[in-house]
Amino acid sequence: MNIYLGIDIGTSGTKTIAMAEDGTILAESSASYPALHPKPLWSEQDPEHWWKATVKTVRNVVKAAKAKPADVKAIGLSGQMHGSVFLDKDDQVIRPALLWNDQRTAAECVEIESRAGGRKNLIKMVANPALTGFTAPKILWLRNHEPKNFDRLAKVLLPKDDVRRRLTGEYATEVSDASGMLLLDVAKRNWSTQLLSKLELDPSLLGTVYESEDVTGTLTKEAAKQLGLTTDCVVVGGAGDCAANALGNGVVKKGILASSLGTSGVMFVHSDEMAADPEGRLHTFCHAVRGKWHMMGVTLCAAGTLEWFVQKLCREMRGPRGKIDPYATLMKEAESVPCGSEGLMVLPYLAGERTPHADPDARGCFIGITLKHERAHVTRAIMEGVTYSLRESLEVLDQMNIPVRQVRAGGGGAKSPLWRQMQANVFGKKVVTLNAEQGPAYGVALLAATGAGAYKNIQEACAATIREVSETKPDRAAKKYYDKAFPVYQDLYRALKDDFKRLGRLDD
Ligand SMILES: Nc1ncnc2c1ncn2[C@@H]1O[C@H](COP(=O)(O)OP(=O)(O)O)[C@@H](O)[C@H]1O
Ligand SMILES: O=C(CO)[C@@H](O)[C@H](O)COP(=O)(O)O
Incomplete structure (x- = not known):
């Protein structure tokens, strides 16, 4: 064998x-x-x-x-x-x-x-x-x-x-x-x-x-x-984890975007030509497909923001030996909250931000908290903030006339059906999941098989092994809501940008 x-x-x-x-x-x-x-x-x-x-x-x-x-x-x-x-x-x-x-x-x-x-x-x-x-x-x-x-x-x-x-x-x-x-x-x-x-x-x-x-x-x-x-x-x-994840999701041709909700969040598209954004808002890198390139946006603290919330503020949910997975409870709670988390918005810049802002001084923010808000709102608002930050990369791709027909969701965050639906609603695109959930490791196992001669090239390896297993379509009303909320998210960063720098200098 x-x-x-x-x-x-x-x-x-x-x-x-x-x-x-x-x-x-x-x-x-x-x-x-x-x-x-x-x-x-x-x-x-x-x-x-x-x-x-x-x-x-x-x-x-x-x-x-x-x-x-x-x-x-x-x-x-x-x-x-x-x-x-x-x-x-x-x-x-x-x-x-x-x-x-x-x-x-x-x-x-x-x-x-x-x-x-x-x-x-x-x-x-x-x-x-x-x-x-x-x-x-x-x-x-x-x-x-x-x-x-x-x-x-x-x-x-x-x-x-x-x-x-x-x-x-x-x-x-x-x-x-x-x-x-x-x-x-x-x-x-x-x-x-x-x-x-x-x-x-x-x-x-x-x-x-x-x-x-x-x-x-x-x-x-x-x-x-x-x-x-x-x-x-x-x-x-092999490949860097983003390109490897894209291969594991079959992103070896135009029109498909791999979104990954791991510690960091990545929006990745294949490109037949090298097309760099003159403003450098997205990364332009070589793809792990021979003679092809890719563009990607990276938000530094994606599911990592949720992980921070669980580790630092919900520690008791992990149980006495830290063995209980709190995500099922948190997702259920978040599902009970309406779109927009009743006015609570999160900027998920807990580790500064990469694309499109390239701002190491950016900080995480919870904005709009009222006495009404509970843990469920905070969970949902984190997920929404992270998804808006991914949409910012999608907007740049759109401005560069790079078409996106379908989003293939991966990473730990995509295990949540709620987060997949949220991606469909915030992006206004169909979101699918695939048979292989191991993204990067699967992508480079396919490269290994190709390098050893089992397949003619990585495109053939992907075509032979990767299948869609679920599909989530945008909900019209939710999409409308998020289209209204997204500019508020964008304006908040612009308004706070200089204050992040002042905050960072307070203890100098
Ligand atoms: N069921 C779940 N629902 C929502 N988010 C989840 C779930 N399970 C894990 N996560 C999130 O996914 C993250 C891990 O994703 P993963 O792709 O394994 O990250 P990485 O490879 O970057 O370490 C965790 O930090 C957590 O926030
Ligand atoms: O910086 C980037 C890509 O540009 C990140 O995607 C890292 O490659 C981190 O990977 P994970 O270990 O979080 O998956």
Whole structure:
């Protein structure tokens, strides 16, 4: 039997699946780990956790699938994007990795735009503006703030690519994740030597760039032993988690949008040509489909806002050992509240905001609270605020004349039928769910199967395996209500934008 593994190195944990050639999921396993927040708005992780979680979950799925080591033909890697693993010449990790939601690099973003000769020039070189979450500002932060660590720096790898290094011994990446480093010439699908030179960064810091389906190496003896696999097993390029999730949702052609409600929220569309927004409001990256691109909007704290509410303010709902899942209760309560949460509105900027505002100073807000409001209203208002923030990306796509016929919903938040209906109502589009719920891990398992020769290309792999299983249409009255409420949401951010900065400076 031929088996393919998909490994997704997420922020809250690693999810691994074992997939048969026809796309059937044979087993899945996950292992969680913490993120460190040594200062407000800093976010770090120890790469060792990713490796340990990879070994554990791979061994689990191979055992559960009753596979022989030689059955596992290929591995696809996916992971949280933009994180910086800093390695010295002996492959030792120099300091904890800075993650995608770390906001410490505002000054380095200004430095990058200035060295590039302005924002427009930067967008010409790498298709995107400098944003705090991206990798290049993190490298400059190391140079500016920890010069001794920077002097030791020999390689910078993305989270999943550091796992690849430990699997194959290769320093390699692939186009979709590399796009989020802000060092890739996205049009040419290779490193931007022009920008690297302006930033005075040595190109040897970076790994070799592959297309996502390409084989980047085979397991080393040591890795094969640790995972219980053979050295014949190949590792394909894989994809950043957003592109991987899009593949897992069959977004390999125009007109379909993948919306993901995970810790972060993502609105993702495929594009046959490279089309960058001149204002840089959305990201323009290479897609994990050979020779194609994608655009996406990212809201930093999507289902993460709901998670914050549950963890910090509803802790007792988790039960004495933290074992009870509170979501069923919260969703039921939220369903009893009318559209608009009786005038309570939430700006879900608990971790600053990425697209379209690119504002690390933005903060979360609950606006319009009255004595009438209860927990149910707060839950619903959080869900509505997050959905409005996703609609902002949809509006930019609309302004760029990028058509969206159908929305494919995924991520933990899409488990809720209420949140899927809310998406249909707020977006005014049909929302569907698919047979495979494992988004990113499934997407890269399909890439692994393609790289190993089971499919001609990823489009064929998606067509053979992905089916719609549910459909939610917009409710006319609710859509009308949300069309009226959405401009209020937009105006609130504009009105508060400068005050967020003042708030942030109060304790300086
Ligand atoms: N039944 C549910 N209804 C609504 N939201 C849910 C439900 N289950 C999980 N979630 C939300 O989904 C989030 C996890 O989604 P996931 O896609 O696994 O995130 P990530 O991969 O980014 O860690 C949780 O933080 C939680 O807020
Ligand atoms: O920053 C981005 C994409 O640009 C995020 O989507 C990260 O890639 C985080 O992934 P999760 O672990 O939350 O799924």
